[in-house]
Amino acid sequence: MTATDLAPAREQPAPPPDAGTGSAPGMTGLLRPYGWAFAAVVLLQMVGAVAGLAPLLAVVEVGRVLLSPGPADPGHVWAVVTAGAAGLLVRLLLTAASSGIGHVLDGEVQLTLRRRLAARLGRVPIGWFSRRGSGEVAKVVGEDVSAVHPFIAHAPGELVSAFVVPLVSLVYLFAVDWRLTLITLIPVALAVAMVPLMMVPARLREQEEFDAAMGRIADSTVEFVQGIAVVKAFGGAERAHRTFIRAADDFVDVFVRWVRNMSLIAAAMQLALSPPFVLLVVLIGGAALITSGGMAPADLLPFLLLGLGLTAPVAALGHGFDDLQAARRAVSRIKDVLEVPPLPEPAEPASPRGHRVELRDVRFAYDDGREVLRGIDLVLEPGTVTALVGPSGSGKSTLVQLLPRFFDPVSGSVLLGGVDLRELGSGELYRMVSFVFQDVRLLRAPVADNIALAVPHAGHDEVVRAARLAGIHDRILELPRGYDTVIGDDARLSGGEAQRVAVARALLADTPVLVLDEATAFADPQTEQAVRRALATLDGDRTVLVIAHRLETVADADTVVMLENGSIVERGSPAELLARNGRFAAFWRSRRIAGAAGTHGGPAQGDEPR
Numbered sequence: 356m357t358a359t360d361l362a363p364a365r366e367q368p369a370p371p372p373d374a375g376t377g378s379a380p381g382m383t384g385l386l387r388p389y390g391w392a393f394a395a396v397v398l399l400q401m402v403g404a405v406a407g408l409a410p411l412l413a414v415v416e417v418g419r420v421l422l423s424p425g426p427a428d429p430g431h432v433w434a435v436v437t438a439g440a441a442g443l444l445v446r447l448l449l450t451a452a453s454s455g456i457g458h459v460l461d462g463e464v465q466l467t468l469r470r471r472l473a474a475r476l477g478r479v480p481i482g483w484f485s486r487r488g489s490g491e492v493a494k495v496v497g498e499d500v501s502a503v504h505p506f507i508a509h510a511p512g513e514l515v516s517a518f519v520v521p522l523v524s525l526v527y528l529f530a531v532d533w534r535l536t537l538i539t540l541i542p543v544a545l546a547v548a549m550v551p552l553m554m555v556p557a558r559l560r561e562q563e564e565f566d567a568a569m570g571r572i573a574d575s576t577v578e579f580v581q582g583i584a585v586v587k588a589f590g591g592a593e594r595a596h597r598t599f600i601r602a603a604d605d606f607v608d609v610f611v612r613w614v615r616n617m618s619l620i621a622a623a624m625q626l627a628l629s630p631p632f633v634l635l636v637v638l639i640g641g642a643a644l645i646t647s648g649g650m651a652p653a654d655l656l657p658f659l660l661l662g663l664g665l666t667a668p669v670a671a672l673g674h675g676f677d678d679l680q681a682a683r684r685a686v687s688r689i690k691d692v693l694e695v696p697p698l699p700e701p702a703e704p705a706s707p708r709g710h711r712v713e714l715r716d717v718r719f720a721y722d723d724g725r726e727v728l729r730g731i732d733l734v735l736e737p738g739t740v741t742a743l744v745g746p747s748g749s750g751k752s753t754l755v756q757l758l759p760r761f762f763d764p765v766s767g768s769v770l771l772g773g774v775d776l777r778e779l780g781s782g783e784l785y786r787m788v789s790f791v792f793q794d795v796r797l798l799r800a801p802v803a804d805n806i807a808l809a810v811p812h813a814g815h816d817e818v819v820r821a822a823r824l825a826g827i828h829d830r831i832l833e834l835p836r837g838y839d840t841v842i843g844d845d846a847r848l849s850g851g852e853a854q855r856v857a858v859a860r861a862l863l864a865d866t867p868v869l870v871l872d873e874a875t876a877f878a879d880p881q882t883e884q885a886v887r888r889a890l891a892t893l894d895g896d897r898t899v900l901v902i903a904h905r906l907e908t909v910a911d912a913d914t915v916v917m918l919e920n921g922s923i924v925e926r927g928s929p930a931e932l933l934a935r936n937g938r939f940a941a942f943w944r945s946r947r948i949a950g951a952a953g954t955h956g957g958p959a960q961g962d963e964p965r
């Protein structure tokens with residue numbers, strides 16, 4: 356369900372105990388409750404990694420025994436082989452256990468995060484969603500939460516082995532021969548010495564340019580694909596194509612420069628850490644020590660076997676770094692969502708008396724701080740239809756969105772039945788207020804369920820009655836599975852049809868307050884008729900506020916409220932306002948001229964408001 360859909364009463368799953376109240380966790384904060392499990396993962400991995408050295412050390416020891424003069428003791432050799440095999444088995448068991456716990460932990464953390472996100476998303480102002488695409492929110496709950504997987508399930512194991520194994524190996528090698536140990540470390544030292552070359556300002560700048568070029572190409576691809584229909588229709592396909600090609604060319608230039616400079620350093624690092632180079636260094640150093648009589652030949656064996664593992668931490672840091680950065684960015688986006696201030700719910704909800712709506716000195720500004728509603732005083736009496744008119748950007752949508760509490764006013768108050776909306780429970784609010792806005796999104800669910808969203812236990816006959824009134828019944832019968840057709844899977848509806856489903860939903864919800872944004876985007880005659888018929892069939896006691904784009908709707912309204920630049924500039928019955936010959940009269944005339952020219956649906960000439 357999106358911000359711009361109809362939001363009647365519906366049951367919310369109970370949030371987890373800390374839902375919405377706890378401060379947003381960082382990575383460490385998130386893992387704190389699982390400290391023991393995390394410690395077990397690391398400890399098991401550590402012991403497993405050390406045990407994994409046993410087979411290598413066994414090979415070294417067997418080599419020593421076999422190479423030493425005199426007959427070998429078979430009992431000793433078998434004992435060493437058995438110890439090596441046991442070490443391997445222990446390593447397998449412990450790493451399997453560590454990985455198992457790590458994955459369970461990962462599942463727990465992801466579940467907790469998704470629960471907290473769901474709980475928070477259920478409490479943020481509905482208006483918050485309208486500034487974000489559903490894709491953006493879905494990415495945080497889906498992809499970003501999944502991005503913590505490598506950090507929790509793999510990184511501890513990989514990092515622990517990458518550091519513990521070389522560390523234990525180093526201690527052992529130092530004990531065998533400290534001089535050859537230092538020689539064996541030469542490749543690692545060379546690779547580490549190259550790291551600062553990647554961090555010089557010129558390289559960092561290139562990295563930034565690379566990221567920016569990637570961003571530009573992504574943006575222009577999205578623009579090109581999303582806007583293709585429009586640019587084609589207006590003959591601008593070539594121009595749009597040129598923008599896209601230019602971004603792609605730019606990217607190639609930056610990429611070539613980046614690769615040229617970075618690839619040299621990267622290749623040199625790879626060479627320094629490669630097994631042949633490490634073995635070469637060990638062999639040269641070992642040969643020099645052995646020929647000078649400074650070392651026994653058998654002592655070369657552990658360096659050949661363990662020396663290769665010493666480069667692992669540098670390589671692991673390189674690989675793990677990207678994953679870690681991605682996980683950090685994902686966690687920061689998750690944190691942003693968890694930190695959105697929830698819409699406060701009253702501890703003891705009040706009960707409205709009736710359904711008179713009143714706005715008292717309401718001021719509102721979006722996040723940018725610019726005031727878009729300035730001191731609105733407005734009363735909507737039960738049994739009346741109030742039409743809101745005004746130029747584009749005057750604040751009409753913002754004003755109507757305050758009634759279903761998409762946002763709270765910055766100052767002033769919106770009252771329903773004498774009670775400030777902030778004192779009403781959200782369940783009560785949506786039992787009283789329903790709305791149909793222009794950008795209707797339907798749920799991927801049967802049409803019948805979409806209509807009965809507010810009244811899940813409504814009988815089929817009631818659903819059909821609402822659909823008939825909204826002028827969508829016949830169209831539903833044409834769908835592959837009638838009322839059971841799953842929208843989005845079995846069939847797609849046009850914008851106008853979706854809006855009529857939303858009207859049916861509002862009629863079935865049968866709330867005493869109805870807020871409508873009259874269709875302009877999808878204004879097909881059937882939808883217009885449906886909305887008008889729906890308005891006409893409403894019982895006389897309803898409070899209706901409609902953003903009126905069509906002059907017929909304005910003419911039928913009891914009261915017209917004209918907004919300009921966030922303030923009410925005129926109000927009264929349509930006839931009064933026309934007689935006053937002020938702003939509304941000018942607005943009316945301009946619409947009539949446009950209507951006569953066929954660009955707006957306006958009443959026929961001579962069709963004056965009552």
Ligand SMILES: Nc1ncnc2c1ncn2[C@@H]1O[C@H](COP(=O)(O)OP(=O)(O)OP(=O)(O)O)[C@@H](O)[C@H]1O
Pocket residue numbers: 485486721722723727745746747748749750751752753754
């Ligand atoms: N989510 C938002 N964040 C910041 N500013 C916004 C947001 N939505 C609307 N505005 C600004 O608030 C002002 C009023 O917009 P609003 O959509 O309420 O006007 P409107 O009268 O309904 O316009 P229209 O008839 O074109 O739909 C405009 O200046 C608009 O740019």
